[in-house]
Amino acid sequence: DAGVIQSPRHExxxxxxxxxxxxxxxxxxxxxxWYRQTMMRGxxxxxxxxxxxxxxxxxxxxxxxxxxxxxxxxxxxxxxxSEPRDSAVYFCASSLWHPLGRLKDYGYTFGSGTRLxxx
Amino acid sequence: xxxxxxxxxxxxxxxxxxxxxYCNSSSVFSSLQWYRQEPGEGPVLxxxxxxxxxxKKLKRLTFQFGDARKDSSLHxxxxxxxxxxxxxCAGEIQTGANNLFFGTGTRLxxxx
Numbered sequence: 001d002a003g004v005i006q007s008p009r010h011e012x013x014x015x016x017x018x019x020x021x022x023x024x025x026x027x028x029x030x031x032x033x034w035y036r037q038t039m040m041r042g043x044x045x046x047x048x049x050x051x052x053x054x055x056x057x058x059x060x061x062x063x064x065x066x067x068x069x070x071x072x073x074x075x076x077x078x079x080x081x082s083e084p085r086d087s088a089v090y091f092c093a094s095s096l097w098h099p100l101g102r103l104k105d106y107g108y109t110f111g112s113g114t115r116l117x118x119x
Numbered sequence: 120x121x122x123x124x125x126x127x128x129x130x131x132x133x134x135x136x137x138x139x140x141y142c143n144s145s146s147v148f149s150s151l152q153w154y155r156q157e158p159g160e161g162p163v164l165x166x167x168x169x170x171x172x173x174x175k176k177l178k179r180l181t182f183q184f185g186d187a188r189k190d191s192s193l194h195x196x197x198x199x200x201x202x203x204x205x206x207x208c209a210g211e212i213q214t215g216a217n218n219l220f221f222g223t224g225t226r227l228x229x230x231x
Contacts, residue, residue: 043221110161
C-alpha cells in the first residue's frame with residue numbers, strides 16, 4: 001500500500017478563496033481523521049469519520065470548514081472562505097479499529113500533509 | 120488546557136548524549152503511543168504501551184508507561200543526528216473511543 005495520500009502538498013491562496021484538501025486513506029482502514037498542526041497549538045483534531053460517517057466534528061473551527069467522505073477511499077476538507085489564520089499544515093490519518101475496541105498496535109497512519117498558506 | 124503535557128518543549132543536545140522526554144497527564148489512559156515526526160512529513164508511530172509499568176525497547180529508544188497509566192517517558196541512549204525530530208505522545212482515553220489525544224510535543228535536535 002502507498003500509505004495515506006494527501007494532495008496538494010502545498011497550497012497558496014488568497015484570502016476569501018475556497019480551498020479543498022484531499023485525502024486517500026489506506027485501503028481497509030475504517031477510520032479517517034483530519035488534523036491541523038501549527039507551532040502555537042500543536043496537533044489539533046478537526047473531525048473524524050468511521051465507515052464514511054462523521055463521528056465527531058467538534059474540532060472544526062467554524063462553519064467555514066466542512067469535510068466529506070463520499071466513499072471509503074476518499075475524503076475532502078474544504079475551507080470557504082479562507083482566512084490568513086487558517087494557514088497551517090493539515091494532516092489526514094487513517095486507522096483500523098480492533099473488534100474489541102482497542103487501537104491496533106500500528107496506530108494511526110498519517111499522510112505527508114498539505115501546507116496551506118493564505119495570504 | 121492540553122490533556123497531555125510534554126517536557127521539555129525543546130531539546131538540543133550533542134551527538135552521543137543521552138536524553139529523556141516526559142509525557143504527563145492527570146487522566147488515565149488505556150494505551151499510549153509515541154510518534155516521531157520529521158520535517159515535511161506526518162508523524163510515524165514508534166511504539167504502543169498498554170500495561171501500567173510496561174517498558175519497551177526499540178534499539179536505542181526505551182519507552183516506559185507509568186504504573187498508574189497517567190504518564191510515560193522516552194529515553195534515548197547515545198543520540199544520533201537521525202533522531203532529530205518532533206516527538207509526540209498520544210493517549211487513548213477509553214477502549215472503544217478510537218480517538219487519540221496528542222501531546223504538546225518535544226522538538227529534539229541532535230548536533231553532530
